[in-house]
Amino acid sequence: MFTSIDPATGTPGASFAELTAAELETKIQRAHDAYRSWRITDYATRTDLLERIAEQFDANAHRLAEIATREMGKTLKSALAEVEKCAAGFRHYAQEGPAMLAPRAFPGGTATWHPMGPVLAVMPWNFPYWQVVRFLAPTILAGNVGLLKHASNVQGVAAAIEEIVIAAGAPAGLFQNLPIKSDKVAALIADDRIVAVTLTGSEGAGMQVAEAAGRALKKVVLELGGSDPFIVMPSADLDLAAKTAVTARIQNTGQSCICAKRMIVHADVYDAFLEKFAAGMQAVVAGDPMESATDMGPLSSEAQRQTVLDQIAMIEAQGGKLLFGGEALPGKGAFMSAGILVDVPTDHAVAQEELFGPVAMLFKADDIDAAITLANAVPFGLGSSIWTNDADERARFERDIEAGMIAVNAMLASLPHAPFGGIKRSGHGRELGPYGLHEFMNLKTVLG
Structure with missing residues (x-):
């Protein structure tokens, strides 16, 4: 049984029954059967469904x-x-998707895109709708079918997405929510009826899914931490x-893989930036x-807040200084204040971790070489944001920052038309x- 807990009050909400083994088997077979017919539908049928799903999201926003x-x-x-x-x-895949599937001609033949089968998605709680849509919209257009194993604390969201897709007129089995626990995932990946798996989540979850996919020789896309x-x-x-x-x-209380977590500021403007940044962070209303x-x-959750508080304590124990904030707020709920950490030891393991909460680490760099070295001195390589009006500096950053994405003079964001993903321990695939x-x-x- 899954029970939703409102993190603002600690109050229990709706409960959701976990699938039995027989119910799970029925859903997998239904997905397999749905694929056999959906794979041969024309693009107009698929794009019409995508448009109707979009309308349902709008109507139920x-x-x-x-x-x-x-x-x-x-x-x-x-x-x-969201x-x-x-x-x-x-709507993006409904309107632009068919052109992405056009055959590619080469001397002596063509390369054509074809669906593969049921795809399993293991998704996180932080953007509980958008993370699913990032997999589901292209899955439908491709002629595949989707199975969703969502995070335990957002089972209401998972059920709502399935309701929306059904209300839009999707064929039975085209997209199904699987209210199951993580210990069932490896067996699903091993099932011959499931052809691939995509995961957004932690490094640990990514390693487990990648190992299971590797044993089954199945395609996997991983979007992990940053x-x-x-x-x-x-x-x-x-x-x-x-x-x-x-x-x-x-944004999202600091719980986003592409949140800016390490502010690396040139020494010449460090003090001026800190003054402005601190004023903004202190004004944040939680x-x-x-x-x-x-x-x-x-x-x-309370557990997530405690994880962040423990990380802050470890940074302080290694010589880092919490300028302000970064504290649990009194009263009900998993609230904490926005804060800034300085003097964080870059060679300590805790500085290599992802802070999944509203506390920034601020670093000083003497020049562009030092800034790039600091930026790359973590095991992650998801996104980055660089702020410069110097064309040569921009070119250096674009070439040398080890990341899958770079935003220039802007906050990094995920966009329907832009490839999203990272390198190093941030995962692989897009x-x-x-x-x-x-x-x-x-x-x-x-050929021929």
Whole structure:
């Protein structure tokens, strides 16, 4: 049994029964059967369904947003924005997707894209709708079918997504929610009826899924953690950089793989940036996520807050200094204050970890070489944000930053048309854009 807990109040919400072994088997077979017919549908049938799903997201936006806020604590306004983004994602693949599947001619033949079968998605709680849509929209367009194992604390969201897809008129078995625990995932991956798996989550979960996929010789896409650098050079617009840095750190209460977590600032502008950034972080309003004036809701759970507090304590024990904030707020709920850490020892293991909460680590760099070295001195390589108005500096960063994505003079974001993913321990493979669509398709060569 899964029970939702409102992290803003600690109050239990709806409960959801875990699938029995027989029920799980029925769903897998239903997916297998659905694929046999869906794979041969034409693109118009698939894109029409994508458009109808988008309409359902729009029509149910407020209800869907409230479920996410109650289950994992994001502000209602950010949950509404997430639902709107989901509708845009479905429409993107409906409108642009068929062109991505056009055959590619080469001397003597063509290369054509074909579906593969049921795809299993193991998804996290932090963007509980958008993470699913990133896999589901291209899955439907490709002619595949989808199975969702969602995080335990967002089972209401998972059920709602399935309801939306069914209400849009999807064939039975095209997309199914699997309310199961993580210990069932390896057996699912080994099942011959499931052809591939995609996971967004922690390093540990990624290693387990990758191992299971490797044993079954199945395609896997992994989007894991990140400790994204936010680099500020002297030529940058400091006011805009500092303002954006606040949003980039506290969005989703700091619980995003592409949140800016390490602010790396050139020595010449370090003090000026810190003054502006600190003022912005101190002004962050943490409170009831249903209220429009709230900037930041609670963390997803008491356990998640304690993890962040423990990380801060370890950094302080190694000589780091908490300038302000970074503390549990009194009263009900998993709230904590936004904060800034300085003098973090870069050679200590804790500085290599991902801080999944609203606390920034601030570092000083003497020059561009030092900034790049600091940026790359972690095992992650997901995203990054660089702030410079110098063309030569921009070229250096684009070439030398070890990451799958770079935002220039802007906050990094995931977009339906832009490839999303990382390198190193941040995973492999890509979501979104044509590359995410092609990940789980068979590129078939036809000669003659």
